[in-house]
Amino acid sequence: MRMLITGATGMLGQDLVAAVDQAGHEPRALSRADLDITDAPAVRRAISDAQPHVVVNCAAWTDVDGAESSSADALSVNGTGAGHVARAAAAAGAWTIQISSDYVFDGSKHEPYVESDPAAPLSAYGRSKLAGEREVAAGAPGRHTIVRSSWLFGAGGPCFPATILRLASEREELTVVEDQVGCPTFTRHLARALVTLAEQPIDGIVHLAGAGACSWYDFARQIVSNAGFDCDVKPGRTRDLARPAPRPAYSVLATERGSDAPVLPGWREGLSAYMAAGEVGAR
Numbered sequence: 001m002r003m004l005i006t007g008a009t010g011m012l013g014q015d016l017v018a019a020v021d022q023a024g025h026e027p028r029a030l031s032r033a034d035l036d037i038t039d040a041p042a043v044r045r046a047i048s049d050a051q052p053h054v055v056v057n058c059a060a061w062t063d064v065d066g067a068e069s070s071s072a073d074a075l076s077v078n079g080t081g082a083g084h085v086a087r088a089a090a091a092a093g094a095w096t097i098q099i100s101s102d103y104v105f106d107g108s109k110h111e112p113y114v115e116s117d118p119a120a121p122l123s124a125y126g127r128s129k130l131a132g133e134r135e136v137a138a139g140a141p142g143r144h145t146i147v148r149s150s151w152l153f154g155a156g157g158p159c160f161p162a163t164i165l166r167l168a169s170e171r172e173e174l175t176v177v178e179d180q181v182g183c184p185t186f187t188r189h190l191a192r193a194l195v196t197l198a199e200q201p202i203d204g205i206v207h208l209a210g211a212g213a214c215s216w217y218d219f220a221r222q223i224v225s226n227a228g229f230d231c232d233v234k235p236g237r238t239r240d241l242a243r244p245a246p247r248p249a250y251s252v253l254a255t256e257r258g259s260d261a262p263v264l265p266g267w268r269e270g271l272s273a274y275m276a277a278g279e280v281g282a283r
């Protein structure tokens with residue numbers, strides 16, 4: 001199977017290219033320099049030339065705080081650009097897998113969000129990702145999967161564990177928010193699940209995130225403990241950070257797709273795999 005991956009040099013994109021190759025499929029990896037998804041004619045040309053069976057759109061504006069002051073730019077990549085990809089894939093007879101986010105939810109629920117829960121994004125980034133979901137659904141009806149995931153970490157990009165490891169090696173004390181709860185997801189685990197989905201496509205929205213849930217504070221404590229650092233992690237509050245973009249207080253993802261949906265290992269397992277591979281040195 002030929003799989004075209006946009007945003008292929010991003011954190012998830014890199015692991016997906018490797019997972020496609022390892023599964024014996026043929027990756028066609030396109031970086032932003034190869035293909036800017038906001039350029040509709042270029043997207044049509046690239047997908048038509050490659051003749052893929054599946055297109056996975058990993059390209060995105062991922063600067064959550066920056067999106068607040070550049071919402072039109074974020075929307076043009078995450079919304080309009082995603083639509084270009086889906087329409088071009090449908091025209092070429094390919095299946096589209098679009099990566100979306102837990103930030104489409106407002107976080108007011110107290111139990112895990114399933115696919116049919118109403119989206120109500122709090123931030124410009126969340127609104128742009130929801131716009132992308134709608135563009136993809138309209139552009140490739142009956143031929144797309146929208147994968148919502150959350151709190152990604154991996155070797156191929158700056159991420160929370162890398163930041164905590166750096167800070168914990170420099171300081172005796174760290175404060176990390178405990179009033180945001182979600183599902184940390186190792187990109188290598190997500191990438192494998194995306195290959196499974198490409199082999200057995202599911203139409204519509206699917207939630208795929210590391211099993212279990214925790215706060216950023218819990219996550220940081222686990223990272224510091226795994227690394228054996230002597231750093232005291234203290235619980236903090238989101239309001240004290242005063243970041244431009246609001247985040248959902250609770251964005252744990254679960255699935256109502258039953259056995260159709262791939263199941264990811266737990267977030268602790270993902271963290272151990274990330275750290276065991278020595279990937280922390282990559283940053």
Ligand SMILES: NC(=O)c1ccc[n+]([C@@H]2O[C@H](COP(=O)([O-])OP(=O)(O)OC[C@H]3O[C@@H](n4cnc5c(N)ncnc54)[C@H](OP(=O)(O)O)[C@@H]3O)[C@@H](O)[C@H]2O)c1
Nearest residue numbers: 007009010011012032036037059060062101149150151152
């Ligand atoms: N990170 C998370 O915690 C998280 C959580 C939930 C969902 N997601 C979603 O997961 C997906 C992958 O995220 P990630 O963490 O791997 O992000 P990432 O590391 O920032 O990768 C995104 C990639 O998209 C590329 N890109 C940006 N604008 C583009 C454009 N106009 N055309 C083509 N490529 C473009 C970037 O290229 P440059 O680097 O050259 O700009 C980068 O290679 C995204 O859809 C994101 O919204 C992420």
